[in-house]
Amino acid sequence: MTATAEAPPVFSPYELIHRKRDGGRLSPAEIEWFISAYTAGEIPDYQAAALLMAVFFRGLDADELAAWTRAMLESGEVLDLSEIPGPKVDKHSTGGVGDKVSLALGPLVAACGVTVPMIAGRGLGHTGGTLDKLEAIPGLRVDLGVVAFRRQLAACGVAIIGQTREVAPADRKLYALRDATATVESIPLIASSIMSKKLAEGCEALVLDVKVGKGAFMKKVDDARVLARTMIGIGRSMGRPVRALLTAMDQPLGRAVGNAVEVREAMDLLRGAGPTDLRTVTVELGAEMLVLGGVASGVEEGRARIEAAIASGAGMECFERMVRAQGGNLSGLPEADRVVPVLAERSGFVQAIDAEEVGLAAMALGAGRRRKEDSIDPAVGFVLEKKIGDPVERGEVLGLAHVRDRPGSEGPLRRFMQAFTIGDEAPGIGPLILERIS
Amino acid sequence: MTATAEAPPVFSPYELIHRKRDGGRLSPAEIEWFISAYTAGEIPDYQAAALLMAVFFRGLDADELAAWTRAMLESGEVLDLSEIPGPKVDKHSTGGVGDKVSLALGPLVAACGVTVPMIAGRGLGHTGGTLDKLEAIPGLRVDLGVVAFRRQLAACGVAIIGQTREVAPADRKLYALRDATATVESIPLIASSIMSKKLAEGCEALVLDVKVGKGAFMKKVDDARVLARTMIGIGRSMGRPVRALLTAMDQPLGRAVGNAVEVREAMDLLRGAGPTDLRTVTVELGAEMLVLGGVASGVEEGRARIEAAIASGAGMECFERMVRAQGGNLSGLPEADRVVPVLAERSGFVQAIDAEEVGLAAMALGAGRRRKEDSIDPAVGFVLEKKIGDPVERGEVLGLAHVRDRPGSEGPLRRFMQAFTIGDEAPGIGPLILERIS
Numbered sequence: 075m076t077a078t079a080e081a082p083p084v085f086s087p088y089e090l091i092h093r094k095r096d097g098g099r100l101s102p103a104e105i106e107w108f109i110s111a112y113t114a115g116e117i118p119d120y121q122a123a124a125l126l127m128a129v130f131f132r133g134l135d136a137d138e139l140a141a142w143t144r145a146m147l148e149s150g151e152v153l154d155l156s157e158i159p160g161p162k163v164d165k166h167s168t169g170g171v172g173d174k175v176s177l178a179l180g181p182l183v184a185a186c187g188v189t190v191p192m193i194a195g196r197g198l199g200h201t202g203g204t205l206d207k208l209e210a211i212p213g214l215r216v217d218l219g220v221v222a223f224r225r226q227l228a229a230c231g232v233a234i235i236g237q238t239r240e241v242a243p244a245d246r247k248l249y250a251l252r253d254a255t256a257t258v259e260s261i262p263l264i265a266s267s268i269m270s271k272k273l274a275e276g277c278e279a280l281v282l283d284v285k286v287g288k289g290a291f292m293k294k295v296d297d298a299r300v301l302a303r304t305m306i307g308i309g310r311s312m313g314r315p316v317r318a319l320l321t322a323m324d325q326p327l328g329r330a331v332g333n334a335v336e337v338r339e340a341m342d343l344l345r346g347a348g349p350t351d352l353r354t355v356t357v358e359l360g361a362e363m364l365v366l367g368g369v370a371s372g373v374e375e376g377r378a379r380i381e382a383a384i385a386s387g388a389g390m391e392c393f394e395r396m397v398r399a400q401g402g403n404l405s406g407l408p409e410a411d412r413v414v415p416v417l418a419e420r421s422g423f424v425q426a427i428d429a430e431e432v433g434l435a436a437m438a439l440g441a442g443r444r445r446k447e448d449s450i451d452p453a454v455g456f457v458l459e460k461k462i463g464d465p466v467e468r469g470e471v472l473g474l475a476h477v478r479d480r481p482g483s484e485g486p487l488r489r490f491m492q493a494f495t496i497g498d499e500a501p502g503i504g505p506l507i508l509e510r511i512s
Numbered sequence: 513m514t515a516t517a518e519a520p521p522v523f524s525p526y527e528l529i530h531r532k533r534d535g536g537r538l539s540p541a542e543i544e545w546f547i548s549a550y551t552a553g554e555i556p557d558y559q560a561a562a563l564l565m566a567v568f569f570r571g572l573d574a575d576e577l578a579a580w581t582r583a584m585l586e587s588g589e590v591l592d593l594s595e596i597p598g599p600k601v602d603k604h605s606t607g608g609v610g611d612k613v614s615l616a617l618g619p620l621v622a623a624c625g626v627t628v629p630m631i632a633g634r635g636l637g638h639t640g641g642t643l644d645k646l647e648a649i650p651g652l653r654v655d656l657g658v659v660a661f662r663r664q665l666a667a668c669g670v671a672i673i674g675q676t677r678e679v680a681p682a683d684r685k686l687y688a689l690r691d692a693t694a695t696v697e698s699i700p701l702i703a704s705s706i707m708s709k710k711l712a713e714g715c716e717a718l719v720l721d722v723k724v725g726k727g728a729f730m731k732k733v734d735d736a737r738v739l740a741r742t743m744i745g746i747g748r749s750m751g752r753p754v755r756a757l758l759t760a761m762d763q764p765l766g767r768a769v770g771n772a773v774e775v776r777e778a779m780d781l782l783r784g785a786g787p788t789d790l791r792t793v794t795v796e797l798g799a800e801m802l803v804l805g806g807v808a809s810g811v812e813e814g815r816a817r818i819e820a821a822i823a824s825g826a827g828m829e830c831f832e833r834m835v836r837a838q839g840g841n842l843s844g845l846p847e848a849d850r851v852v853p854v855l856a857e858r859s860g861f862v863q864a865i866d867a868e869e870v871g872l873a874a875m876a877l878g879a880g881r882r883r884k885e886d887s888i889d890p891a892v893g894f895v896l897e898k899k900i901g902d903p904v905e906r907g908e909v910l911g912l913a914h915v916r917d918r919p920g921s922e923g924p925l926r927r928f929m930q931a932f933t934i935g936d937e938a939p940g941i942g943p944l945i946l947e948r949i950s
Contacts, residue, residue, distance in 0.1 A: 123693075
């Protein structure tokens with residue numbers, strides 16, 4: 075680095091598109107220039123769209139990916155949390171149905187001495203979002219500024235906020251373009267988008283929960299593994315350790331699917347109750363975070379410490395502190411007008427529960443968004459009474475629908491019911507934690 | 513068809529991009545809607561760019577291609593030449609170096625009783641354009657309106673004009689986007705672009721000259737064959753017979769490369785002189801046009817009639833009529849300031865002449881355009897004295913450079929000289945007409 079300002083190199087967008095189209099490599103300097111010139115409005119959307127589609131087909135190698143992620147990361151503010159003592163580790167989930175893990179996990183890990191600076195997202199389509207769930211708590215704010223975020227992390231060890239406008243603006247602009255040009259489903263573009271945002275929030279290490287199955291973005295283990303390894307590779311190139319769990323998302327995680335209903339379930343977990351599958355995923359992810367944070371020597375010890383934070387109530391205490399710090403009042407969690415049982419139409423064993431269909435039924439009830447601009451109803455949702463492997467009698471309750479007193483909930487209830495496959499045989503039940511990658 | 517206006521179907525651009533990206537088919541209605549909505553400005557450039565790049569990778573099948581071409585054709589004015597008696601047949605060349613065929617071929621075919629309504633293009637990079645060559649003739653106008661074009665066709669049997677703003681506006685808009693997004697080099701997009709313009713000019717049949725080799729857009733025979741077959745398929749779907757010749761473009765065609773120099777060479781041909789290779793290609797293409805026009809029963813007879821039109825001077829007479837009708841004055845063809853010989857640096861046989869390099873050297877002299885907005889100098893160019901297979905002595909003239917009296921022509925002259933490969937052995941000479949496809 076010299077003190078004199080050098081003119082940045084200027085490349086030809088056409089030449090970059092052409093080379094990537096033909097399977098060639100872009101240099102780090104070219105990628106950095108493209109991302110920053112696009113963000114500055116100096117490259118038109120149509121050339122960026124063509125490059126994104128070429129990347130969709132040709133991919134990015136490890137060096138390109140590192141440069142791409144770094145350029146997006148450096149397009150905005152990068153939080154420096156070094157004045158907060160102790161390790162800072164975050165978790166990212168690729169999104170599923172009933173995935174309220176972050177709500178309990180953040181406080182549990184913080185209670186074990188690892189700071190959790192978490193920038194979370196909103197739901198769209200069949201998947202919910204951590205921010206929407208948190209906002210079901212009356213008064214709770216997720217739009218803290220950077221100063222309040224930092225203060226809360228120092229005081230509580232955990233804060234969950236939305237992406238600020240200052241973080242990775244290049245990713246925000248590129249994501250909007252990908253969303254309009256069918257270039258979202260590209261592993262390098264997904265990986266760099268996630269990593270640029272996560273690395274901007276000031277964490278030193280990251281645990282990934284890559285969901286696999288019908289209710290997840292990644293339908294196949296192979297694809298999920300590639301995505302996990304891609305993100306781990308980016309982390310390595312940035313000097314941030316990343317570990318990943320591949321976890322099953324064929325049926326919803328836990329029993330609650332909605333917003334307030336999921337907050338209640340997360341609190342059940344923190345009280346030592348709650349569904350086993352939710353607890354298993356939370357404990358396993360927490361154990362990895364403690365290992366990465368250096369407060370547990372191995373996964374075994376990590377699990378024990380997370381379990382202890384549940385048993386002692388330390389996790390719950392931390393959760394309550396976090397909610398209070400963000401302005402929330404747990405005594406006023408919204409309730410639906412009615413709770414309607416959804417009944418089985420035949421007897422047998424639950425062989426499958428289509429998580430995507432359950433998510434879409436919840437969305438149709440009002441718990442989720444069809445389009446980004448839709449508003450949501452925090453009170454509505456479903457609570458499953460039966461999960462895969464459970465025996466069921468005709469007329470028995472499959473789940474409870476939390477609904478509003480207004481017409482139009484018959485369709486979603488029917489959709490929820492039809493998400494269940496009931497057969498004569500007791501099904502084999504697959505593993506919940508499919509793979510551990512580090 | 514009903515008399516009541518039906519609202520046109522509206523599809524989702526996202527969904528079309530997504531499907532094509534994943535290798536699916538678009539319906540004719542979807543393609544028609546996309547092209548017309550894009551032309552009308554209802555679909556943004558970035559979505560069209562993403563679709564074009566997806567088409568680059570996934571292609572278009574025969575039905576999609578027919579719909580794509582038809583939509584571009586029908587986006588603008590389609591000339592109806594039915595009031596002009598007799599057959600109307602045109603020729604299209606994919607572009608090469610020294611390709612002045614159209615200048616002589618149009619008049620020759622017209623002299624044989626087939627009307628030639630030709631909409632031609634301009635040069636870019638190493639390839640010249642028929643319009644630029646014609647405009648080297650002082651006063652000659654290529655921007656005739658449709659009325660004048662029709663009148664001239666009726667009077668002379670041939671007219672060569674530029675694309676009017678009314679013809680295939682969808683192609684014009686899409687081409688500009690392809691040019692900026694590295695999606696030009698896609699066989700279905702090339703084929704539909706050419707065919708939509710050619711079918712709009714009112715010809716009933718078309719002969720293609722698909723150039724193959726180092727100086728051509730298509731470097732390999734296989735690719736050229738695919739392009740030819742693709743255009744023949746489009747013609748079939750539109751009920752217009754199309755035939756193609758694949759012709760070699762490793763060295764420049766004929767000897768002149770420039771504008772006025774090429775007009776002079778085309779006139780030499782019409783006088784019964786001129787280089788053999790140029791004459792062969794012209795006669796072969798003309799023979800095919802006469803067969804398609806139904807005035808010759810076979811290629812053999814077609815050749816004889818074209819040769820006769822050269823020998824009798826009927827072709828030359830027709831050329832002079834065309835030039836006069838378009839306002840041109842042949843007595844004032846521009847001359848360069850100086851003619852400089854370019855000498856061989858060694859003795860041997862000419863084994864190769866890199867046509868692209870010769871084209872780029874001519875462009876650098878001022879005969880061509882680096883960018884679309886550049887102006888050209890009609891007087892400058894090269895005339896080759898040696899072609900592949902010719903023996904050459906050190907210090908002998910390889911070619912004559914027609915240059916301006918100003919500094920800066922050393923580089924182009926050197927480039928021209930270096931385009932020649934001179935070796936000890938007499939090279940084998942490949943065929944000029946590589947393949948005939950119908």
